[in-house]
Amino acid sequence: xxxxxxxxxxxxxxxxxxxxxxxxxxxxxxxxxxxxxxxxxxxxxxxxxxxxxxxxxxxxxxxxxxxxxxxxxxxxxxxxxxxxxxxxxxxxxxxxxxxxxxxxxxxxxxxxxxxxxxxxxxxxxxxxxxxxxxxxxxxxxxxxxxxxxxxxxxxxxxxxxxxxxxxxxxxxxxxxxxxxxxxxxxxxxxxxxxxxxxxxxxxxxxxxxxxxxxxxxxxxxxxxxxxxxxxxxxxxxxxxxxxxxxxxxxxxxxxxxxxxxxxxxxxxxxxxxxxxxxxxxxxxxxxxxxxxxxxxxxxxxxxxxxxxxxxxxxxxxxxxxxxxxxxxxxxxxxxxxxxxxxxxxxxxxxxxxxxxxxxxxxxxxxxxxxxxxxxxxxxxxxxxxxxxxxxxxxxxxxxxxxxxxxxxxxxxxxxxxxxxxxxxxxxxxxxxxxxxxxxxxxxxxxxxxxxxxxxxxxxxxxxxxxxxxxxxxxxxxxxxxxxxxxxxxxxxxxxxxxxxxxxxxx
Numbered sequence: 001x002x003x004x005x006x007x008x009x010x011x012x013x014x015x016x017x018x019x020x021x022x023x024x025x026x027x028x029x030x031x032x033x034x035x036x037x038x039x040x041x042x043x044x045x046x047x048x049x050x051x052x053x054x055x056x057x058x059x060x061x062x063x064x065x066x067x068x069x070x071x072x073x074x075x076x077x078x079x080x081x082x083x084x085x086x087x088x089x090x091x092x093x094x095x096x097x098x099x100x101x102x103x104x105x106x107x108x109x110x111x112x113x114x115x116x117x118x119x120x121x122x123x124x125x126x127x128x129x130x131x132x133x134x135x136x137x138x139x140x141x142x143x144x145x146x147x148x149x150x151x152x153x154x155x156x157x158x159x160x161x162x163x164x165x166x167x168x169x170x171x172x173x174x175x176x177x178x179x180x181x182x183x184x185x186x187x188x189x190x191x192x193x194x195x196x197x198x199x200x201x202x203x204x205x206x207x208x209x210x211x212x213x214x215x216x217x218x219x220x221x222x223x224x225x226x227x228x229x230x231x232x233x234x235x236x237x238x239x240x241x242x243x244x245x246x247x248x249x250x251x252x253x254x255x256x257x258x259x260x261x262x263x264x265x266x267x268x269x270x271x272x273x274x275x276x277x278x279x280x281x282x283x284x285x286x287x288x289x290x291x292x293x294x295x296x297x298x299x300x301x302x303x304x305x306x307x308x309x310x311x312x313x314x315x316x317x318x319x320x321x322x323x324x325x326x327x328x329x330x331x332x333x334x335x336x337x338x339x340x341x342x343x344x345x346x347x348x349x350x351x352x353x354x355x356x357x358x359x360x361x362x363x364x365x366x367x368x369x370x371x372x373x374x375x376x377x378x379x380x381x382x383x384x385x386x387x388x389x390x391x392x393x394x395x396x397x398x399x400x401x402x403x404x405x406x407x408x409x410x411x412x413x414x415x416x417x418x419x420x421x422x423x424x425x426x427x428x429x430x431x432x433x434x435x436x437x438x439x440x441x442x443x444x445x446x447x448x449x450x451x452x453x454x455x456x457x458x459x460x461x462x463x464x465x466x467x468x469x470x471x472x473x474x475x476x477x478x479x480x481x482x483x484x485x486x487x488x489x490x491x492x493x494x495x496x497x498x499x500x501x502x503x504x505x506x
Contacts, residue, residue, distance in 0.1 A: 085182035086189070093149040094173050094193030102191050104213070104220035107175045108134060113225035116151050117172075120227055123157035127247075129168070129228040130206045136223050137170040137209040140311050140319030141201020141273035148195040153227065156197035160231060165273030167234070167311075167352050168204040171197050172226035174213075181217035188218035201273020203351035204228035207316035230352060237280030239359055246353035249336040251308040253327060258371035259459035262329040262363070264304055268312075270321035276356060279309040279324035286326060299373035305363030306330040310353035315346060330357035330364055368463065375459050375467035384453055388468030391450055 097107040107113075117132040143163050148155060153171055160166040174196050179189040205228065213222040232245045255261055267282045269275075283304035294301050306327040313319045333355070340349040357363075379388060456464060 085180060086186040087180045089176060089178055089180060089192065090147060090194070092147070092176060092178075092192035092194045094151070094195045096191060096193050097175070098191070104175060104222045107191070107193075107222055108224055110224070113173045117225035117227050120151060120153045120171075123154050123229065125161070125233045126157055126168075126229040126231055129204055129230055130209060131227050133172075133206070133209055133226040133228075134212060134222070134224050135209045136172055136174070136196070136211040136226055137198065137200065137204040137228060138211055139168065139170075139200040139202045139204045139208050140313075140321070141165065141167070143199040143201055143273055145196055145198040148197050151195050151225070153229065157229065159197060160199050160229075161233075163199050165201045165275050166199045166231065167202050167274045168228065168230035169197060169199050170204045170209065170226060170228050171195070173224045175220070175222045175224075177216065177219045177221075181219045183217055191219075201275075202311040202319045202322075203230045205313075205316075205351060207349075208313070208319060210317065234274075234276055234354060236356060237277040239284075240276075240280055240356040241359055241362075243276065243354040243356060244333055246308070246310070246333055246336040246355060248339060248350055248353065250310055250323075250338040250350050250353050251325065251327070251331050251335050251355060252338040253329075253331045253335055255458045256329060256366045256371075257460075258366040258368055258463055260367060260371040260374055262306075262327045262331075264302060264326040264328055266326065267324045268321050269324070274309075274311065274322055274352060276309055276354065278322065279307045279326075280356065282324055283307050283326050295373075297373070299377075300367060300370045302328045302370065303363075304328060305358040305361055306355065308353065308355045311351045313349050313351060316349055319351075320348075328363050328370075329366075330362035331355075368466075371459065371463050372466045372470070375456065375463050376470050378455055379467060379471060382453070382455055384456065385471055387450075387453055387456070388464075388472040391464065392468055392472055 095110075095112050097110045100106055114132045120131075122128050143166055146156075146159060148171075151171065151173070156169050156171045160169045172195075174194045175191050176194050177189045178192045179186050181187055181189060209226060209228060211223070213220060215221075234243050236242045253262055264286065267279070269278050287303045290301050290303060304326045306329060308325045308327075310323055311319055312321060312323045336353070338350070340347060342348070379385065452464075459467070
């Protein structure tokens with residue numbers, strides 16, 4: 001599996017494009033989501049959470065419209081194991097701290113833990129997110145933990161790579177009791193040191209690494225030498241490209257080269273570990289629905305060919321769920337400029353962001369029919385039909401005249417003449433002794449003199465012309481054209497240059 005940092009096939013769309021379309025993170029999806037709670041059981045060598053994968057996948061394929069509703073959250077809190085008083089706890093393989101005392105303060109001040117963490121290797125395919133903290137992570141999508149015999153980041157990474165949905169891991173030393181503490185019989189037993197390898201379905205970050213320990217009767221559980229890593233390589237869903245890792249940013253796609261908005265909406269998953277297949281299935285299901293329910297106005301069906309999925313967190317601490325943004329066209333990581341959003345005093349941030357495009361059809365060829373349909377709708381909604389009348393009226397003019405003048409004994413003469421043209425006639429009546437002339441009026445030159453309403457500036461002229469033609473069936477019959485000319489007279493020759501052309505309709 002490789003991590004593609006730039007999609008080669010998308011080189012053509014990296015060129016300068018119009019201003020970004022107003023797609024935003026749908027914060028309404030996060031309303032009333034319960035805060036995920038994970039309890040790591042003590043007294044066992046490992047612990048794994050299970051999820052109803054079929055139910056989660058079913059929610060991904062339940063497409064009904066472009067705006068997809070939030071899925072239900074599933075509980076993943078394990079039951080706490082009841083152990084006998086003073087029973088032996090699992091063997092620990094980390095260095096034990098009992099000097100100067102066997103207590104939490106001595107453990108936290110022991111440099112061996114920090115030195116080990118700071119010198120640990122960064123596993124291939126992973127990115128280190130923090131090093132040597134005195135806390136453990138509480139990220140999104142808890143998967144499992146295992147006690148290791150050595151502080152081996154490569155071994156922990158291998159476990160993550162083999163675990164379905166694992167996005168990152170946290171490895172650390174933890175001070176634990178050698179016996180199960182009991183209030184009366186053994187409230188503060190001798191300590192041992194566990195080396196924890198904890199796998200998560202979301203990014204482990206400094207912000208969500210806040211578990212500093214707990215009091216167990218009189219015994220203090222604390223953490224030291226805590227390192228965090230996130231995977232840069234995740235499994236590609238069937239039919240999609242390998243992942244492009246965007247880290248803490250999401251795609252903020254512009255309109256395409258024809259002015260079309262390729263953003264299709266979003267979906268949120270709040271249970272289970274991170275799984276790109278959920279977004280792929282949501283994307284595919286949306287296509288099935290859209291093809292079965294085409295637009296009633298004859299517009300082309302919009303299909304999902306690309307998605308960006310990431311973990312959304314609240315105030316940098318609480319992972320809320322896996323967000324999927326869907327598009328009808330693929331975009332390169334150049335457009336990964338969205339780093340989150342504010343809602344009042346709450347800050348929503350992005351992590352573990354990846355993109356995937358449809359391997360068969362990434363949708364990178366602009367769809368002219370879709371752009372025309374969108375422009376037509378926008379013109380109608382914005383009541384810009386009058387602009388279309390003017391735009392098409394200018395393009396219908398088919399003649400213009402050039403002013404001439406007699407020789408005068410000066411080097412430069414500037415004159416302005418006004419003429420009236422009938423759109424259906426090839427002749428013109430010109431005032432101020434202007435000679436008659438006819439020629440094909442350049443549509444491009446004339447159309448460029450018409451101010452384009454701001455909402456329509458993203459569309460090229462060809463798209464506007466087609467959209468306007470679908471809305472306006474007649475054009476003005478007459479127009480007044482003002483031609484500004486500059487005549488330069490030399491010793492033996494004279495030339496006339498058209499400076500500007502402006503038009504108004506009646």
